[in-house]
Amino acid sequence: MTAAPLFRQIDVAPAYQKVADAIEREIVNGRIKPGEPIGTELELGRQFGVNRSTVREGIRVLEEGGLIRRDSSRRLQACLLRYNKLATRLSRALVLHEVTFRELYEASIMLEVASIECAVERATAENTAELADNLKRSEEVVSDPASLAELDAEFHVLLAKASQNRVLQLAREPAAQLFFSYHRNDRRRRHARRIAAGRSPPPSVGCDPAARQGNRRIVDAARL
Numbered sequence: 001m002t003a004a005p006l007f008r009q010i011d012v013a014p015a016y017q018k019v020a021d022a023i024e025r026e027i028v029n030g031r032i033k034p035g036e037p038i039g040t041e042l043e044l045g046r047q048f049g050v051n052r053s054t055v056r057e058g059i060r061v062l063e064e065g066g067l068i069r070r071d072s073s074r075r076l077q078a079c080l081l082r083y084n085k086l087a088t089r090l091s092r093a094l095v096l097h098e099v100t101f102r103e104l105y106e107a108s109i110m111l112e113v114a115s116i117e118c119a120v121e122r123a124t125a126e127n128t129a130e131l132a133d134n135l136k137r138s139e140e141v142v143s144d145p146a147s148l149a150e151l152d153a154e155f156h157v158l159l160a161k162a163s164q165n166r167v168l169q170l171a172r173e174p175a176a177q178l179f180f181s182y183h184r185n186d187r188r189r190r191h192a193r194r195i196a197a198g199r200s201p202p203p204s205v206g207c208d209p210a211a212r213q214g215n216r217r218i219v220d221a222a223r224l
Contacts, residue, residue: 016055016061019044023067024062024067034079035079038068040076044059111160111171115156115168118168119162122162123222128219131158131159131219134158138212138215156172160173
């Protein structure tokens with residue numbers, strides 16, 4: 001009987017991925033600051049000892065990830081990773097790990113509570129003005145469920161911003177994307193069933209008067 005091997009085969013990353021990983025480390029570690037140039041494709045090829053096509057492919061990976069961009073002169077420079085790009089990547093990871101709706105809901109509630117507590121304590125006058133404006137616009141579209149749902153989602157984004165905690169902002173976004181995706185798909189199914197049964201469709205997120213009243217209380221508390 002053949003004994004089981006002690007070691008697994010080593011996965012060798014392609015050269016372009018090694019180029020991308022090396023540049024990403026320098027940006028993440030702060031040795032290359034946002035806005036600073038990282039060199040031309042030719043210069044990078046010489047430094048890494050690879051051809052330009054390999055560098056170009058590595059650059060494409062970093063551009064898609066939001067870590068580098070080209071300025072008006074097409075020169076490469078480092079940039080901050082945008083919230084929406086990071087959130088999309090994390091959302092994909094959650095999907096791949098088969099996260100359940102219950103897990104998503106529990107995490108969203110905990111992040112929301114933390115955002116509220118921090119916002120009430122730290123919100124600036126500008127933050128409360130943005131939240132109040134959101135509530136005002138929400139009242140103007142009460143009869144439009146789609147617009148009201150969008151404004152409700154915007155309210156929670158503004159609330160996370162008012163927390164003055166960037167980790168909370170980054171953490172809630174991917175969960176929120178999936179949560180509302182789950183909710184939207186579930187609502188479509190329930191909508192179809194109710195219509196087929198001759199009943200009125202279910203209300204959209206944000207249409208509940210109690211939810212809007214709760215949002216107003218949060219803003220009032222943040223103003224104190």
